[in-house]
Each structure stands twice: as structure tokens, then as C-alpha cells.
Amino acid sequence: MSDKPRKVGIISCSGEAIPGGTISRVACRKVLDDLRPGMSVTICLPLFIAGGEEERMFADLFPTITVDGCDKRCAALGTESLSGKPTKTLVVTEILEKKGIAPTTKLRNLGPEEQVAVQAVAEEIAAAIDAIQAARQSSSGCPGIL
Amino acid sequence: MEKKVAVFACSGMGKPLGAVAREIGYELTERVRPDNTVLTCLALLVINDPEAQRLVTENPVIAIDGCVKDCAKKSIEAQGAKVDRYYQSIDFFKKHNDLKPEGIAELNKAGKKLAALAADELAGVVDELLAEEAKNV
Numbered sequence: 555m556s557d558k559p560r561k562v563g564i565i566s567c568s569g570e571a572i573p574g575g576t577i578s579r580v581a582c583r584k585v586l587d588d589l590r591p592g593m594s595v596t597i598c599l600p601l602f603i604a605g606g607e608e609e610r611m612f613a614d615l616f617p618t619i620t621v622d623g624c625d626k627r628c629a630a631l632g633t634e635s636l637s638g639k640p641t642k643t644l645v646v647t648e649i650l651e652k653k654g655i656a657p658t659t660k661l662r663n664l665g666p667e668e669q670v671a672v673q674a675v676a677e678e679i680a681a682a683i684d685a686i687q688a689a690r691q692s693s694s695g696c697p698g699i700l
Numbered sequence: 701m702e703k704k705v706a707v708f709a710c711s712g713m714g715k716p717l718g719a720v721a722r723e724i725g726y727e728l729t730e731r732v733r734p735d736n737t738v739l740t741c742l743a744l745l746v747i748n749d750p751e752a753q754r755l756v757t758e759n760p761v762i763a764i765d766g767c768v769k770d771c772a773k774k775s776i777e778a779q780g781a782k783v784d785r786y787y788q789s790i791d792f793f794k795k796h797n798d799l800k801p802e803g804i805a806e807l808n809k810a811g812k813k814l815a816a817l818a819a820d821e822l823a824g825v826v827d828e829l830l831a832e833e834a835k836n837v
Contacts, residue, residue, distance in 0.1 A: 568711035569741040570722055579713065583805040598713045599743050600771035603778050628743035636746070662726050664806070 560690065561595045562683045563616030565640075567629040568599065573658040574623030574646040577668065581646075581675035582621055589680040593687070599629055602636035613638030617686050619679060622646065642682045646671075649678050703833050705737045705826045706759045708745075708776060710766035710789075716801040717789040718766030720815050723807055724789065725764060727819030733826045745775040756781035760829035762822065764789065785825050792818040 566582040569575020586594050595616060601609045612618065613633050620629035620640045630643040650657060650671055658668045709725035712718020729739040738759075744752035756776050762785045763772040776783050792814060793801065801811030 566711075566713060567741070567743045568713060569743055570709055570711070570725060571739050571741045575741060575743075579711070580805045582713065587805075596713050598711050598718070598769075598771060599746055600711055600775045601769060603746055604769050604771040604774035626744065626747070626749065628741065628747045628749075632743065632746035661730075662723065 560687075561593060561616055562590075562641075562686050563612055563618035564594050564596045564679060564683075565599055565612075565618060565620045565629050565633055566596070567620075567622045567624075567627075569623040569628070570661070572623050573660055573668075576623070576661050576664070577646050577650075577658055577671050577675055578621045578623045578629075580664065581672045581679060584672060584676040585679045585683070589676055590683050594683055599632055602632055610637050613640060617641040617690070619644060619682050619686070621675070621679060641686055644675075644678060644682065646675055649675050703759050703830065705733070705829050706755045706761045707737050707739045707764070708742050708756075708761065708772045709739070709764045710772050711742055712766045712804065714804065715766055716804055716807065716811060717793070719804050719807050720789040720793070720801045720811050720818075721764040721766040721772070723812060723815035724787075724792070724818045724822070727816050728762075728822050728826070731816075732819045732823045736826055736830055742772055742775055745779055748779075753779050753781075760784045760833055762825065762829075763787070784829055785822075787818075787822075789814075789818075792821070 564582050566578045568579040597612050618640045619642045622629045622645045653674050658671050710718045710721040712722045725739045729737045763783045765772045765788050799810040799814040802808045
């Protein structure tokens with residue numbers, strides 16, 4: 555049985571300059587605060603540079619989902635090079651396209667259209683958390699959440 | 701090419717003051733000095749994106765951080781670039797302590813007002829940096 559903590563890590567690109575970054579950030583917060591509270595944990599991506607060894611161990615300590623706003627994939631690439639390989643990588647634009655939701659255009663002051671996108675991305679992250687927990691449960695024979 | 705002031709803000713995933721830093725970046729680049737500033741994703745520096753690297757090495761840079769971890773400042777300096785002006789959101793909150801920011805995904809009204817006031821204060825800093833830059837050409 556793995557001795558890793560059983561929460562799942564979520565790392566958002568949080569991309570200040572692109573609408574997808576805002577969706578990523580708000581969707582991650584929605585998962586952390588509303589959809590899977592107590593089951594998920596986050597860290598600011600730039601802390602892999604600004605922080606110390608403790609911060610850089612994040613992806614080693616937690617099975618980690620990265621959520622990127624665009625195809626530059628800063629969260630996925632940054633996490634893999636500075637912390638550890640993500641268990642799952644998600645990209646906002648790909649999720650929206652898959653769900654038939656139009657790309658968003660706002661960076662802040664989100665309206666109803668952006669909230670639809672936030673909900674769709676948050677549900678995808680929550681589903682990824684559930685899948686990781688289910689896989690852990692089946693491999694360890696233990697309940698997934700402490 | 702005409703220089704602009706590059707603005708980098710904390711990504712602010714965990715604290716209201718991080719969200720304030722981000723909002724100051726938006727207020728400064730969208731409302732206060734839209735023609736003279738550019739906001740870029742801090743995360744691009746994490747992956748050593750060449751365009752973001754050029755931006756910080758060839759332009760005056762303002763960093764606005766949300767906490768003492770100083771992610772924006774340190775990420776810029778990790779590229780070998782100089783941070784021309786550095787602020788933490790709490791600097792502005794100390795000056796306007798009646799405006800307590802709350803919320804991370806969505807800042808409350810007080811947080812947004814705090815960010816707007818901070819951006820107004822930074823307008824002069826942008827002008828000063830560009831004037832210095834012009835003198836050095």
C-alpha cells in the first residue's frame with residue numbers, strides 16, 4: 555500500500571493574460587472549496603521556482619492533476635520539470651471543445667457564459683479526482699480518503 | 701520598437717491578497733495605462749517561454765506579489781532579469797485598511813476598490829519607468 559497522503563493535488567496555470575487561465579483558476583477553486591473539499595489540495599505553480607524543496611515535492615507527495623488554460627501547458631510542463639510527473643493533465647480549451655462550449659473571452663468579472671465554462675471544467679477536474687481515488691482504492695484495497 | 705512596462709502579478713490561488721495582486725495587474729493594464737503596459741502570464745516564466753523571457757529582459761518590469769513568498773519577483777529574477785519596481789498587495793492594504801479584501805475566485809467590492817486605488821497609484825510609476833527608459837535610449 556502506498557504511504558502517500560490521499561488527497562489529490564490540483565495545480566492551475568492560472569494564466570493572468572488569457573481567458574482560459576481565469577477559467578482554470580476559478581474552476582480549481584470551485585473544486586477545492588465546493589465540489590471536492592477535503593479531498594483536494596493546491597499550490598501556486600510559481601512556487602516551484604520561488605519556494606524550496608518542500609514545495610517542489612508536491613507532485614511526489616500528492617497524485618497531481620494539472621489544469622492549463624491554453625496549449626502552452628505551463629502547469630503540466632512546469633510541474634513535470636520542477637516537481638514530478640502529473641497523474642492527469644487537463645487543458646481548458648480541450649475540455650470546452652469536447653463539451654461543445656464556446657471559448658470564453660473575459661479575464662475577470664465573469665458572467666453567466668463564463669460560469670458555464672467554469673462548471674464544466676470543475677466537473678472534469680472532480681471526475682479526474684474520483685478516478686484517481688478509485689484507482690488507488692482498487693490497488694490498495696483501502697478506502698481512498700482519509 | 702516602443703517599450704512598454706511589463707507587469708507580472710502573483711497567480712493568487714490561495715489568498716485574497718493574491719487575487720488583489722492579479723486585480724491590480726488588470727486595473728493597471730486595462731484601465732489605467734492600457735497603451736503603455738502589458739500583462740503576461742507569470743506561469744510562462746516557469747517554463748522558460750522565450751517570448752516571456754524577452755519581455756522581462758528588454759522592458760522595464762513591475763512585479764506585484766500577494767504574499768511573502770514573492771513568486772512574481774523571484775520568477776523574474778530567475779530569468780536573470782531585473783525587477784524595476786516591486787510591491788506586495790499588503791503594502792496597499794496597509795494604506796487603505798478600511799478596504800479588507802475577501803474572496804479568491806471572486807474578490808469582494810472592497811478588494812476590487814483596493815486594487816483600483818493601487819493601480820491609480822502605480823500610474824505614476826509606469827510613467828516614471830518609461831521616462832527613464834526614454835532617457836537611456
